[in-house]
Amino acid sequence: MKMITAIIKPFKLDEVREALSEVGVSGITVSEVKGFGRQKGHTELYRGAEYVVDFLPKVRIEAAVEDGILDRAIEAIEKSARTGKIGDGKIFITSIEHVVRIRTGETGTSAL
Amino acid sequence: MLNWIKRFVAAGAMALAVTTTTGALVSPAYAADDKKPAVTAPAAAPGAPAAAPSADPAPTPNKADTTWMMVSTVLVVLMTLPGLALFYGGLTRSKNVLSVLMQCMVVFSLVAVLWAIYGYSFAFTEGSAFFGGLDRLFLSGLTPESNAATFSKGIVIPELSFMAFQATFACITCCLIIGAFAERAKFSAILLFMILWFTFSYLPIAHMVWFWAGPDGIKDAASLEAVTNSAGWLWQKGILDFAGGTVVHINAAIAGLVGAYVIGKRIGYGKEAMKPHNLAYTMVGASLLWFGWFGFNAGSALEANGTAALAFATTLLATAAAVLGWTLSEWITKGKPSMLGAASGCVSGLVAITPAAGFVGPMGAIIIGFVAGVLCLWGVSGLKRMLGADDSLDVFGVHGVGGIVGAILTGVFADPALGGAGIYDYVANAVATEYSIGSQVFVQAQGVVVTLIWSGVVAFIAFKIADMVFGLRVKEEEEREGLDITSHGEAAYES
Numbered sequence: 001m002k003m004i005t006a007i008i009k010p011f012k013l014d015e016v017r018e019a020l021s022e023v024g025v026s027g028i029t030v031s032e033v034k035g036f037g038r039q040k041g042h043t044e045l046y047r048g049a050e051y052v053v054d055f056l057p058k059v060r061i062e063a064a065v066e067d068g069i070l071d072r073a074i075e076a077i078e079k080s081a082r083t084g085k086i087g088d089g090k091i092f093i094t095s096i097e098h099v100v101r102i103r104t105g106e107t108g109t110s111a112l
Numbered sequence: 113m114l115n116w117i118k119r120f121v122a123a124g125a126m127a128l129a130v131t132t133t134t135g136a137l138v139s140p141a142y143a144a145d146d147k148k149p150a151v152t153a154p155a156a157a158p159g160a161p162a163a164a165p166s167a168d169p170a171p172t173p174n175k176a177d178t179t180w181m182m183v184s185t186v187l188v189v190l191m192t193l194p195g196l197a198l199f200y201g202g203l204t205r206s207k208n209v210l211s212v213l214m215q216c217m218v219v220f221s222l223v224a225v226l227w228a229i230y231g232y233s234f235a236f237t238e239g240s241a242f243f244g245g246l247d248r249l250f251l252s253g254l255t256p257e258s259n260a261a262t263f264s265k266g267i268v269i270p271e272l273s274f275m276a277f278q279a280t281f282a283c284i285t286c287c288l289i290i291g292a293f294a295e296r297a298k299f300s301a302i303l304l305f306m307i308l309w310f311t312f313s314y315l316p317i318a319h320m321v322w323f324w325a326g327p328d329g330i331k332d333a334a335s336l337e338a339v340t341n342s343a344g345w346l347w348q349k350g351i352l353d354f355a356g357g358t359v360v361h362i363n364a365a366i367a368g369l370v371g372a373y374v375i376g377k378r379i380g381y382g383k384e385a386m387k388p389h390n391l392a393y394t395m396v397g398a399s400l401l402w403f404g405w406f407g408f409n410a411g412s413a414l415e416a417n418g419t420a421a422l423a424f425a426t427t428l429l430a431t432a433a434a435v436l437g438w439t440l441s442e443w444i445t446k447g448k449p450s451m452l453g454a455a456s457g458c459v460s461g462l463v464a465i466t467p468a469a470g471f472v473g474p475m476g477a478i479i480i481g482f483v484a485g486v487l488c489l490w491g492v493s494g495l496k497r498m499l500g501a502d503d504s505l506d507v508f509g510v511h512g513v514g515g516i517v518g519a520i521l522t523g524v525f526a527d528p529a530l531g532g533a534g535i536y537d538y539v540a541n542a543v544a545t546e547y548s549i550g551s552q553v554f555v556q557a558q559g560v561v562v563t564l565i566w567s568g569v570v571a572f573i574a575f576k577i578a579d580m581v582f583g584l585r586v587k588e589e590e591e592r593e594g595l596d597i598t599s600h601g602e603a604a605y606e607s
Contacts, residue, residue: 044387045446045447045448045450046387046388046450046452047452047453047456047489047492047493047496047506047509048492048493048494048496048497048509049386051385051387053385
């Protein structure tokens, strides 16, 4: 089992969700986050005061998947979230040691 | 907490006591007068109707005028609540929005009550050239039958409506100051400051600029001189301030600037981002100010007549021109035309046309508005950097600069040769044929300088007193957490 953590552009969320459903990912968790990477921030001007906004809004997606669909899931995110412009985001893969479904007590892949 | 309230009441009582004494000192003759005249400021000269009983019967208020005055009054209320409150509230950070709304609402209410207790009397009854008398203390003698004079002979309005209309001016003037020290001042200190500043700056300036006995007693050069000599000091000099460029805007702006210096900068000013948290509020607030300002300016004609219509039209046009002026110059010099810029331009135009509203023509109004829009942008950027104070919501940049631009240009564009209405000669009962831009601008400049100095000095002393009694600032950790929670125990938004 692997945990996919993807940081994407906020307006790409719906496309990514659909693409992940198509490859069989059964659930994802989404958070609104802010951060910086290679994409530069922007400046805002309020009357005389200029502020540099370094942290840009992004969406973080977390999805726990079986090893069998990992590559297809990564490819799905890559394709659906890509605009080709700087700031498209990143995908991180980590291993999951253990999973429990709270309602039933199931563990392992059957809990995904 | 009880101790706190006790100190507050004591300080307030002291202020009232001091004022009462001062009032009595400057106008001993008037204090000794009985309460005979039912008609006072700016009504016919005391006793004038009674002195000519053989001629016309006592004038009665026109119902249209009376209605217009009351409609104008609620329009001016709307300017502060919620107009100005929203305009300011949107400019703060989200942790301080309620503190500003709360300050506006309570200061408005406080000043309205003080206005009835002694403010109206000290501003609008005859006393010395600087301070009114005691005739209307506690609104004594003010009945539904009392009438106030207008700017036309033989036309009166109910004095109660005049009193209420002028009350709303005093209220919004005090509320304007709040923006300069938003996000850090202590609530109790603000209230004490307002009592002192209202008493010793607003009231005398209003009296100096606006008080006169009304035109009804003017028959010839001698009676004109008598009426003029009983008027306020700047009125005697011939200052033109239709709806309060000096009394309201310059007065409040310099007090705010002094406050920004005395209270000091916000923690993190210049280092942390202090972005407006909701510019949509600010746009709505600016629009409500524009809407209400028709009552402020056109209502200042005191009648539903042509002068009111002129003030109405100039208020519309100058403001539109100022929005364009600010937006264009921001677009050219800063790269993008911003909503905050348009809203600020709107207010700057309203401020600038205030002293000019009933005196200048529509084209003069457009020029005044456009110039104010451009110069106030400099007021909140270049000038602000030069002044070096943390005037949080740019009270001086907009109201000070706009007020000065308006006051000076009123002297220029009131000239009938430039489409202005000129100066009315109550002896000839016609607009005076001669108008000198140079000498009028000189008088206007004197009004500006007197207001800047008077209000600045009073504000400095009042802030120092408030500092001694309560301390001007909240604690550092309270300022960081936000005044909504720490001063008022509530939050505007779910977090």
